[in-house]
């Protein structure tokens with residue numbers, strides 16, 4: 001993951017640098033009413049430009065899918081970095097394992113005794129230290145000695161529950177969240193440092209080799225089994241508990257997303273042999289930039305950053321930047337709208353004076369007079385505020401946080417869309433779990449809600465309403481006499497579906513309703529003598545309408561074959577499909593009049 005450093009920002013760009021002279025002359029000419037109007041007009045414009053109505057979210061989701069696809073193929077689109085993680089935890093893992101996590105601010109070291117499916121996590125032990133600032137610009141040896149020492153300290157602690165089996169070497173999972181070019185699961189070249197790190201002599205080197213050398217210096221005999229970033233680590237960790245996890249998102253200081261991809265859908269990995277046929281791909285979606293609703297404030301922040309023009313999605317949705325965007329808006333409101341009185345509060349000129357945790361704290365203030373908002377503005381930026389100014393500040397926070405959360409949601413739907421389009425039905429109706437980690441998502445309730453709302457809105461709006469997924473006609477023994485699918489499924493998946501539906505309807509007590517949940521959908525079925533007619537539709541669809549639809553189909557068959565029986569269907573299957581096509585096409589009901597269908601069938605007969 002690539003995140004840029006707070007400390008490395010340049011001074012504020014020209015429009016926000018000492019602009020006082022211009023305003024002091026204007027101030028005396030202006031009435032309070034004019035200032036209020038200017039603040040409201042900035043707010044109105046901000047809300048318009050940051051709006052994320054459904055069409056905007058859809059475009060972002062679609063563009064995300066397209067950029068993922070492009071990135072898998074070649075040089076444009078998202079980076080889509082292969083992680084070389086091809087097998088995920090099953091829950092059966094046993095033994096002692098170590099984990100190291102070098103993030104942006106903290107270094108964590110952990111050991112865990114896993115006891116397999118039944119016992120799961122038997123015991124853990126954990127140490128966390130802030131990375132000393134001087135180490136961020138030390139030498140490569142010094143940084144890795146620090147890591148190896150932390151590991152050695154934890155390994156030396158006596159604990160009966162955390163013992164290595166005799167003869168086994170300690171295995172380490174190394175979470176290293178900086179841009180790394182990987183060529184195998186246990187090696188990777190550091191491309192560059194980010195997040196304020198400037199450790200000399202590490203860029204261009206294999207970080208696993210650096211760690212191995214440091215462990216040797218500490219006399220530690222351990223082995224790095226996997227080098228991953230935080231997103232990949234989150235996916236693997238979540239998979240340990242739930243086998244349906246297929247996507248992981250980081251929403252912390254920075255942001256990233258990864259997901260499980262089929263090897264044969266990764267053109268740039270052509271020729272790679274894999275036992276599982278799958279690999280986790282790190283999308284590096286922070287680099288995404290298409291169709292985003294951006295404002296002059298975003299452009300000003302980007303221009304002042306150490307990586308202008310890069311990581312635009314990250315700069316719009318992640319924790320490092322939300323507070324800074326709000327500061328720039330407030331500065332503009334203070335300057336042209338006198339939001340905080342006649343002069344501009346000095347501290348508002350300081351980049352990053354407001355952090356995302358500050359926006360979050362202000363948004364939790366439920367007091368009538370917004371005292372909490374007032375104190376925070378004063379403590380952080382020495383800003384004195386009226387009640388009406390505090391309300392405006394909250395609206396600015398909400399606008400920026402809503403845009404961030406909603407766009408993060410659209411990104412997630414973009415990933416799911418790409419996976420579903422490619423799955424050829426393999427994930428039809430299956431539960432897909434998205435694992436999410438990071439301080440922003442964990443701590444900011446409003447952000448979380450906006451993100452979830454956006455996912456729901458996008459998924460709920462998909463053109464899946466009133467669509468029949470498939471229709472099956474099976475006898476009691478489970479022989480399928482007719483199967484028509486209106487969703488693309490692979491043959492193996494069709495067999496599974498038919499087997500599951502048969503078991504579901506045949507074993508169901510006749511005194512129950514004719515509607516039954518099936519995976520994430522529902523099946524409406526009806527029995528006629530020894531034959532079961534089953535229709536699969538959305539959970540929210542009208543059962544009675546589909547029950548009628550089954551009956552209509554049977555009546556027409558009955559008319560056509562006069563007293564239809566199973567053998568008629570076997571010997572005249574082409575006619576049965578013809579009849580079916582007359583009233584259901586592409587999953588939608590076309591005709592509900594028995595008379596009309598029978599007349600049309602008569603005409604088709606004449607043609608033969």
Ligand code: ADP
Pocket residue numbers: 103104105251252253254318319320356357358360361437438439440443444
């Ligand atoms: P990293 O990406 O460095 O691993 P973390 O996942 O630890 O980061 O998240 C830290 C980030 O989370 C901070 O930069 C901040 O933006 C955000 N954050 C932390 N606490 C809060 C909070 N209370 N409210 C909102 N955001 C928070």
Ligand code: MG
Pocket residue numbers: 103104230252438
């Ligand atoms: Mg982290």
